Amino acid sequence: MKAGSNLEKVLTAGYFAATGELGPPQSADTAVIEKKAGYLKGYVDAVNITDCQTAVVRMSSMAVAVMLLRLGLEPTMQMTCRDRNRIAIQSDLLGAAALGIKNLLCLTGDHQVFGNHPTAKNVFDLDSMQLLSMVKGLRDDRRFQCGDEVKGPEPRFFIGAAANPFADPFDFRPYRLAKKAKAGADFIQTQIVFNVPKFREYMKRVVDLGVHEQCYILAGVAPIKSFGAARYMATKVPGMDVPDEIVQRMKATPKEKQAEEGIKVCVEVIQQVREIPGVAGVHIMAIEWEESVAEITAQAGLLPRPAV
Amino acid sequence: MIIAEQKPLDEIKSMIADYQKVLILGCGTCVTICFAGGEKEVGALASALRMATRLDGQNKEFIEATVQRQCEYEFNEEVADLIEEADVVLSLACGIGVQTMNEQFPNKLTLPGLNTAFLGQPVEQGVWDERCQACGDCVLYLTGGICPIARCSKSLLNGPCGGSQNGKCEVNPEIDCAWQLIYDRLQALDRLDLMMEVKPAKDWSTSRDGGPRKIVREDLRLTFVEEKQS
Ligand code: SF4
Numbered sequence: 069m070k071a072g073s074n075l076e077k078v079l080t081a082g083y084f085a086a087t088g089e090l091g092p093p094q095s096a097d098t099a100v101i102e103k104k105a106g107y108l109k110g111y112v113d114a115v116n117i118t119d120c121q122t123a124v125v126r127m128s129s130m131a132v133a134v135m136l137l138r139l140g141l142e143p144t145m146q147m148t149c150r151d152r153n154r155i156a157i158q159s160d161l162l163g164a165a166a167l168g169i170k171n172l173l174c175l176t177g178d179h180q181v182f183g184n185h186p187t188a189k190n191v192f193d194l195d196s197m198q199l200l201s202m203v204k205g206l207r208d209d210r211r212f213q214c215g216d217e218v219k220g221p222e223p224r225f226f227i228g229a230a231a232n233p234f235a236d237p238f239d240f241r242p243y244r245l246a247k248k249a250k251a252g253a254d255f256i257q258t259q260i261v262f263n264v265p266k267f268r269e270y271m272k273r274v275v276d277l278g279v280h281e282q283c284y285i286l287a288g289v290a291p292i293k294s295f296g297a298a299r300y301m302a303t304k305v306p307g308m309d310v311p312d313e314i315v316q317r318m319k320a321t322p323k324e325k326q327a328e329e330g331i332k333v334c335v336e337v338i339q340q341v342r343e344i345p346g347v348a349g350v351h352i353m354a355i356e357w358e359e360s361v362a363e364i365t366a367q368a369g370l371l372p373r374p375a376v
Numbered sequence: 377m378i379i380a381e382q383k384p385l386d387e388i389k390s391m392i393a394d395y396q397k398v399l400i401l402g403c404g405t406c407v408t409i410c411f412a413g414g415e416k417e418v419g420a421l422a423s424a425l426r427m428a429t430r431l432d433g434q435n436k437e438f439i440e441a442t443v444q445r446q447c448e449y450e451f452n453e454e455v456a457d458l459i460e461e462a463d464v465v466l467s468l469a470c471g472i473g474v475q476t477m478n479e480q481f482p483n484k485l486t487l488p489g490l491n492t493a494f495l496g497q498p499v500e501q502g503v504w505d506e507r508c509q510a511c512g513d514c515v516l517y518l519t520g521g522i523c524p525i526a527r528c529s530k531s532l533l534n535g536p537c538g539g540s541q542n543g544k545c546e547v548n549p550e551i552d553c554a555w556q557l558i559y560d561r562l563q564a565l566d567r568l569d570l571m572m573e574v575k576p577a578k579d580w581s582t583s584r585d586g587g588p589r590k591i592v593r594e595d596l597r598l599t600f601v602e603e604k605q606s
């Protein structure tokens with residue numbers, strides 16, 4: 069065991085993993101976190117806590133992760149390179165480990181132009197690849213990025229990374245995944261899969277490279293709430309691939325039935341990606357629709373979650 | 377070269393509001409080439425300011441001059457008389473020229489008439505693109521001659537990120553994704569092996585992050601011989 073988290077145990081025991089996601093509030097509200105946690109508890113093996121996603125100021129990932137621990141859920145803390153340099157990141161990692169956080173997802177981070185402080189100065193001292201190396205170095209070599217030894221307990225994380233099979237250049241994406249595994253990723257969560265054939269082709273190449281044996285690959289999935297949401301994701305979100313077929317399917321569904329249909333699409337995607345060699349689990353991103361996770365996991369036959 | 381553009385006329389007007397006699401001083405190098413602060417632009421700005429201030433009921437005087445390189449004392453010395461005569465200098469050089477002037481003529485305030493934008497290249501008539509951020513530790517040999525520091529929106533050394541699509545950067549569809557360009561170029565050169573290595577964390581101390589930078593070439597210094605002998 070690298071960190072001994074629930075997620076790590078589930079994956080190493082060979083179960084098909086299911087992880088969820090919780091977006092912290094844009095306030096100091098704790099009630100909303102308790103509410104969202106309630107929607108996820110028992111349905112997933114770990115819950116990602118986003119780090120100011122889309123560069124909008126939100127409650128800190130570490131604080132919410134600790135709240136989740138108290139509520140009896142396992143958090144996966146997300147860490148981006150946008151707002152912190154190597155000093156701040158390592159400091160936060162020591163604190164997170166001390167507070168009992170065991171899963172860490174390493175990201176580059178969305179550019180601040182997307183958020184509510186577009187005039188901010190960004191950091192990007194490291195990129196996600198270098199962040200992975202640093203986290204692995206802290207754990208396996210007990211060394212800070214500068215080379216100094218960690219004198220005392222080292223921060224031990226089950227290390228995650230993101231991958232977008234649908235971004236360009238497509239041919240390079242499997243190699244980029246291999247780089248992330250080499251840099252230190254123990255598990256991968258992909259961008260939301262709607263285009264299953266394209267994902268299948270990507271996974272074929274990943275398996276040919278043997279990367280699925282170096283890290284656990286969780287396919288990202290998400291329910292679409294409405295036709296409008298489908299169209300938005302298809303046209304406005306960079307790096308997102310929503311086939312027209314799905315957009316049309318949502319359009320053809322009466323408005324009051326669209327949410328239900330969106331869940332159905334998500335369940336179908338889960339069932340399809342589950343059959344793809346090299347896929348070790350799913351990461352369900354039902355941000356601002358956490359209450360759908362119970363139904364998705366039930367319909368997809370992912371319950372009960374294994375007790376390991 | 378250094379790319380700059382003129383500040384809005386209103387901002388310039390408010391900067392010079394308290395002065396009567398204004399020397400507009402252009403520079404004959406980078407900012408002439410990028411049509412921001414050469415002799416022609418000095419003339420055009422002087423006319424615009426004459427007209428605008430007259431309409432505002434003011435009676436200001438504008439003197440025009442352009443030196444070859446405002447970032448060097450010896451060229452500015454040539455117009456020392458004009459500087460002496462003026463109440464204020466409105467420089468149409470880059471930020472380096474403006475600071476050289478302020479250093480060289482401590483009794484006279486020199487104001488910036490331009491916004492110094494970046495180190496770049498004209499890519500077509502009237503269009504300039506950033507090319508270098510002077511990071512002090514050039515990595516172009518690893519990236520097919522395309523700079524990831526200046527041209528990737530996140531200065532990634534291990535790109536492309538997940539937002540790269542159709543050759544464009546996630547930040548803005550007007551921006552080419554630097555890492556798509558790097559990938560294409562390395563592929564053409566049959567050097568995709570360079571994309572496969574995990575590039576370690578960059579040493580930013582040679583960049584602006586290490587504080588104001590300085591280069592000292594002992595072999596070129598005039599004090600070199602003396603110091604050696606003593
Ligand atoms: S790597 Fe550094 S020095 Fe080289 S072009 Fe880019 S910013 Fe300039």
Ligand code: SF4
Pocket residue numbers: 527528529530531532535536537538539540541544545546547552553554555556
């Ligand atoms: S899309 Fe390309 S240029 Fe833009 S941040 Fe990502 S890698 Fe850099």
